[in-house]
Amino acid sequence: xxxxxxxxxxxLIDRSPPHALEHLQLVLIxxxxxxxxxxxxxxxxxxQRFIKYTDRVMAFFNMGQTxxxxxxxxxxxxxxxxxxxxxxxxxxxxxxxxxxxxxxxxLKGVPREVKEAARGMGMSEWEMLLRVEIPLSMPVVMAxxxxxxxxxxxxxxxxxxxxxxxxxxxxxxxxxxxxAELIIAxxxxxxxxxxxxxxxxxxxxxxxxxxxxxx
Amino acid sequence: xxxLVNVKKVFxxxxxxxxxxxxFEINEGNICVFVGPSGCGKTTILRMINRLLEPTxxxxxxxxxxxxxxxxxxxxxxxxxxxxxxxxxxxxxxTIEQNVALVPRLLKWPENKIKPRVKYLLxxxxxxxxxxxxxYPYQLSGGMMQRVGVARALAADPPIMLMDEPFGAVDPILRxxxxxxxxxxxxxxxxxxxxxxxxxxxxxxxxxxxxxxxxGKLVQHGTPMEILANPVNDFVKNLLGVDRGTKLLxxxxxxxxxxxxxxxPTEISNKNCFILAIDPVQRALELMMKKDAxxxxxxxxxxxxGTISWENIKKHINRISGDEA
Numbered sequence: 028x029x030x031x032x033x034x035x036x037x038x039l040i041d042r043s044p045p046h047a048l049e050h051l052q053l054v055l056i057x058x059x060x061x062x063x064x065x066x067x068x069x070x071x072x073x074x075q076r077f078i079k080y081t082d083r084v085m086a087f088f089n090m091g092q093t094x095x096x097x098x099x100x101x102x103x104x105x106x107x108x109x110x111x112x113x114x115x116x117x118x119x120x121x122x123x124x125x126x127x128x129x130x131x132x133x134l135k136g137v138p139r140e141v142k143e144a145a146r147g148m149g150m151s152e153w154e155m156l157l158r159v160e161i162p163l164s165m166p167v168v169m170a171x172x173x174x175x176x177x178x179x180x181x182x183x184x185x186x187x188x189x190x191x192x193x194x195x196x197x198x199x200x201x202x203x204x205x206x207a208e209l210i211i212a213x214x215x216x217x218x219x220x221x222x223x224x225x226x227x228x229x230x231x232x233x234x235x236x237x238x239x240x241x242x
Numbered sequence: 243x244x245x246l247v248n249v250k251k252v253f254x255x256x257x258x259x260x261x262x263x264x265x266f267e268i269n270e271g272n273i274c275v276f277v278g279p280s281g282c283g284k285t286t287i288l289r290m291i292n293r294l295l296e297p298t299x300x301x302x303x304x305x306x307x308x309x310x311x312x313x314x315x316x317x318x319x320x321x322x323x324x325x326x327x328x329x330x331x332x333x334x335x336x337t338i339e340q341n342v343a344l345v346p347r348l349l350k351w352p353e354n355k356i357k358p359r360v361k362y363l364l365x366x367x368x369x370x371x372x373x374x375x376x377x378y379p380y381q382l383s384g385g386m387m388q389r390v391g392v393a394r395a396l397a398a399d400p401p402i403m404l405m406d407e408p409f410g411a412v413d414p415i416l417r418x419x420x421x422x423x424x425x426x427x428x429x430x431x432x433x434x435x436x437x438x439x440x441x442x443x444x445x446x447x448x449x450x451x452x453x454x455x456x457x458g459k460l461v462q463h464g465t466p467m468e469i470l471a472n473p474v475n476d477f478v479k480n481l482l483g484v485d486r487g488t489k490l491l492x493x494x495x496x497x498x499x500x501x502x503x504x505x506x507p508t509e510i511s512n513k514n515c516f517i518l519a520i521d522p523v524q525r526a527l528e529l530m531m532k533k534d535a536x537x538x539x540x541x542x543x544x545x546x547x548g549t550i551s552w553e554n555i556k557k558h559i560n561r562i563s564g565d566e567a
Contacts, residue, residue, distance in 0.1 A: 144331025146294060147404075148345050148394075149321030162335050237335050239380055 035208035039215070043197060047216050050193035053183040054220065056115055058175055061122035066168070069130035070156070085127065092124035096182055100189050114183075114191025121182055122175040129171025133164025162235070166242045169232035173225050180221035184213070194220075243270040243434045244291060244402065249300035251286050260286045262458040263300070268451065270401075271432040275449035277439055277481070283458040284438045288404050291436060292316075292323045304402065321345055324395030324403035324433070328410040330387050332379040338364070338390055339375040345398045363393040368423060385416045392424070396431075403435045410439070421447060442481050446470070446489060454478055467493055471562055487559035491523040499523055499558060500540045500548040507549065510539040519547060523558075526550045 065088065072081045096117035100107075107113040137160050145159045161168075187195025194213045201209025233241055244267070251261040261283040268274040276284035289295040291302055293309055293316035302309045312319050332341050342360045351359075364371040367389040379387055388408065395403055409417045409424075421444065428435065439445055445452050446466045453463040454477075462474045470490040473479045482489070497519035510516070515533045517525050519542040526538045530552055537551040 138329075138331070138334075140327060140329030140331035141333060142331075143294075143329075144325065144327060144391075145333070147292060147320060147325035147327070147331075149317045149319070149348055151315075151317045154348065159333060163333075237378060239378055240335060 030207050034206070035212055038197065038208055038212040043194070043212060043216050046192065046194050046197050046213075047220065050180075050183055050195075050217065050220060053111075053114060053118060053186050053191060053193045054176065054179045054224065057118035057122050057179055057183075058172070060115075060119045061175060062126055062172065064119075065123045065127035066130050069127045070134065070161075072131060073134040073160075074152075081131070085131075088124045088127045091120035094120075096121050096185055097188065110190045111186075111192065114186035114189055114193075118179050118183055118186070122179050125171045125174040125178065126168070127171075129174070130164065130168050133167030133171075134160055136167060137163045163240075165235050166232060166240055169228060169235075170242060173228050173232075176224045176228060177221045180217055180224065184217060243272075243305060244268040244274075244436070245303040245306075246287070247301050247303070249287070249290065249297045249302060251283070251290060251295060252298045259298070259458050261290070261297075264455075264458075264460045265300075266453060266460065266463055268434060268436065270434050272450040273428065273435040273437055273448055274451045274453060275437045275439060275445040276453045276455060277442055277445040278455035278461075280440060281457075282455040284453075284455050285406055287455075288406055288436055288438055291402075292320045292325060292404055294320075321348055321398065322400050322402075324400040324405075326391050326395045326403070326405040326408040328407040330379075330391040330411075332387060332390060332394070334379055336378075337375065338377050338379065338382070341379065341390060342394045342397055344394060349398055351398075359397065360393075363396055364390075366396075366427065367393045369393070385412050385420065388412060388420060401434060403433050405435060406438045407440070408437075409444070410441075417444075424448075442483065443489075446493065454481065487562045488524070490562055491527060491555070491559070494523045495519065496521050496523055496526055496540050496550060497542065497547070499550055499554065501550070501554065502548040503546075506539055506546055507537065509535065509537060510549065515539065516541050516546075517550075518542070523550065523555065527555060 068084060071077045072084060094102075096114075099117040099120055100109075100113045103113055103116060107116060141159060141163070142155065145155050150158065183193050184195035184198055186193045187199050194217050197209050197216075198213035201207065201211075201213060246267075247265050249261060249264045250259050252259045264283075264287065276287060278284050286295060290297050291304075291309070296310075304312065309319060332338075333344070336344075339360050342363055343356045346356045346359060360375070361371040364374060369386060369389055374382065374386070374390075379390070382390065388411070392408065395405075409420045412420065425448065437445075437448055439448075449466055451463065452466055452469055454461045454469065456477055462469055462478050467490070469478065470482060470486055470493065473482055473486070479486070496517055500519070513533045513535050515529045515535050515538045517529060517538055517540055519540055526540075529538050530536065536553075537549050539549055540547050
């Protein structure tokens, strides 16, 4: 395989940006949907009434992570067909577990005595959730979101295989035409996306947490 | 102020009641100390008073009203009862100021009323508001945190305070200090306080009234004097320890044991050993040892009222501790 600098730079600057934008969508849309699903579900699972369902629900999230996204797309092909929708769907399922798992861990890690004192002071269940449990578990929850971001950034490359677009299109073109420039450029941009998103989320998380509680 | 009538608590999944048919009353402005070995149900009683737990049977009254009927919402009740626990439970993500302001904020006090209140409370518990307000709990020492815990419980000026081993996690010297400070505060505040401890000495020191519990049952209750003087059974005797007699001397005022006399015996005036009528008898004992005397004189103000003799103290201790000492 040969390497031409001109082609590499051309790929990086001219060819990639629209794909990178698509890729960003393939990461962010599933992430937001996964958060909207996994976070409230995990919060519910720590409430007294729903604790008994924890194992069953988490088994579902585990499954979402174990089944390869391509297999998910294959299974749902009859309903969703090919293109962006099944790619977003598969990636959403893939992103659920770290968020749900870390939300559970974060909420369970809230010190007992803090909850006991909060209840003894007369906080309602809602006040306790909003003012004590969620703020205290935020660093752990955000760590889960960051894991999901990194995982999804990499996996989203497979979206191209089913016509979902993204940086995968560049990489697979490089593989098909034996072009190292395309493969490396594509990979670099994916890595950059993962790192930038991770940094943004870290900043966000730090804004929500007092300095001594960062992880 | 607080009355328990046949209160019983059986936790789900257990057979033996954690609290078994307990009845007693706590008077307004008193410190009532629950004491007993761990698992005796003392904390359970505390948690039933502010409805963190509901009794299986029996009723709890506050100011003559059943707590069950004090509004549908137990949260409202808890905001009007101060709560201090051994582990303190300060919110680690909130500053000291925010921690102390917690209940006033829950009660939706106007902000301009909260600020001065927090400052006042921090000063009251012996902290410097300017130095600690903006700090987070992890930046304080254990003793300071415990003070913040007390300030937080007092924030909305609740008439009742529940304190579960509030000084249990600090070292003995600091504990003494916190106890003294708290008693001083209580003299002005006159709160009705339920205090849980497993330390009988703390109970004797802090309590206007002591409730001794074992295995969910009330064994004996009364003033520290009553209990020290007449323990009902061996369990109480063991709990009080073999130095029961001398502990009693700490609580007995000299005037209660004085033998009335008009003239000052020469032995006393020679050695110049006098104590005040309000001093504990223990003080007399100390003076006897220091001055190598067998008898001390007692003054009430400037007036000589009588004497306390070594023989008398010995008899007194013997009567109380019997032959076990």
